[in-house]
Amino acid sequence: MFFNAAVLKKKGKVIIDKLSLPKLKFGQSLVKIYYSSICHTQIQEIDGQRGIDNYLPHCLGHEGIGMVIDKHNSVKKVKNLDSVCLSWINSKGINSGGTSYLNSKGIKVNAGPVHTFSEYAVISENKIFKIDKVDKQKVLLGCALPTAYNVIDDLDISKINSICIIGCGGLGISCVIASKDYRIKKIFAVDKNKTKLKFAKKNGANETFESLEEIKNKQIRFDVIIECTGQIQVLKKCIGLSKNFGGKIIVIGNYPKGNFLKIDPWHIIQGKSLLGAWNDTLNFDKKFRKFEKKTKNKNLNFFFGDKIYKLTDINKAINEFKKGKIIRPLIKM
Numbered sequence: 001m002f003f004n005a006a007v008l009k010k011k012g013k014v015i016i017d018k019l020s021l022p023k024l025k026f027g028q029s030l031v032k033i034y035y036s037s038i039c040h041t042q043i044q045e046i047d048g049q050r051g052i053d054n055y056l057p058h059c060l061g062h063e064g065i066g067m068v069i070d071k072h073n074s075v076k077k078v079k080n081l082d083s084v085c086l087s088w089i090n091s092k093g094i095n096s097g098g099t100s101y102l103n104s105k106g107i108k109v110n111a112g113p114v115h116t117f118s119e120y121a122v123i124s125e126n127k128i129f130k131i132d133k134v135d136k137q138k139v140l141l142g143c144a145l146p147t148a149y150n151v152i153d154d155l156d157i158s159k160i161n162s163i164c165i166i167g168c169g170g171l172g173i174s175c176v177i178a179s180k181d182y183r184i185k186k187i188f189a190v191d192k193n194k195t196k197l198k199f200a201k202k203n204g205a206n207e208t209f210e211s212l213e214e215i216k217n218k219q220i221r222f223d224v225i226i227e228c229t230g231q232i233q234v235l236k237k238c239i240g241l242s243k244n245f246g247g248k249i250i251v252i253g254n255y256p257k258g259n260f261l262k263i264d265p266w267h268i269i270q271g272k273s274l275l276g277a278w279n280d281t282l283n284f285d286k287k288f289r290k291f292e293k294k295t296k297n298k299n300l301n302f303f304f305g306d307k308i309y310k311l312t313d314i315n316k317a318i319n320e321f322k323k324g325k326i327i328r329p330l331i332k333m
């Protein structure tokens, strides 16, 4: 049986290929994918910004939902017909590593332990989360939502008065939503895109800015800054906007490989700290359930704009995403 999958053939070139299913190995499940969304990690992979790509040609995508239709008998976490969310985030279960498929011309196509831009996918047990039902907005639980919620969940909220989220794409908006959910008093959001700022405001931001200069001019300083743009120059400026004696700068944007941050050590001496999102991933299954529950009754369909792309329109979805037209393009298989 052949199925359609988006394959990165070489830098900048994504094609729809016909792949055949391999026999399932230790720790692997076969998932029929229903929906996937695109995040900036895939854009960086496509554009060759993540360093040398040793796996070309390969499958793409790391956030999706679907149904388990077959599994190796070693897999205990899910069973056939379970609705599942697929994520790059490690969790319980066997790490089966990546896989490979043969296309209709007999050429090998690689895939990581999770991939989602395809009608079917062989997934490693530690990349699968059972969900109660297939609801398209649950694709966001594969990447943006758990990252954002994990950042906010790790903070000592009682000590935080102000938070500033820089960049209001999928990750940034998710941080705004999570900050509001955890009742952080003052939520600020920055983006040069006015539509994205409107969404930030609608979903919990108390005040929005179109540039960091505006903040600098007003001399506002924050307890927590979350950098989501992936631009090293923006990150550098963020450090100056953080409060002394306990200010935290949380770095979760996607920076192209080879970008380095140069900072004045006095920022650290004055009590600022630089942190990431994943300070503790132990027992992520439990956290996943917690974040699934917290986001269950929210209407997050605005992430997808007003359209749903077909897998065969993947290049259109990628282009419109790159132009900033949509927060997260939704692909229906």
Ligand SMILES: [Zn+2]
Residues within 6 Å of the ligand: 039, 040, 041, 062, 063, 143, 144
């Ligand atoms: Zn992602």
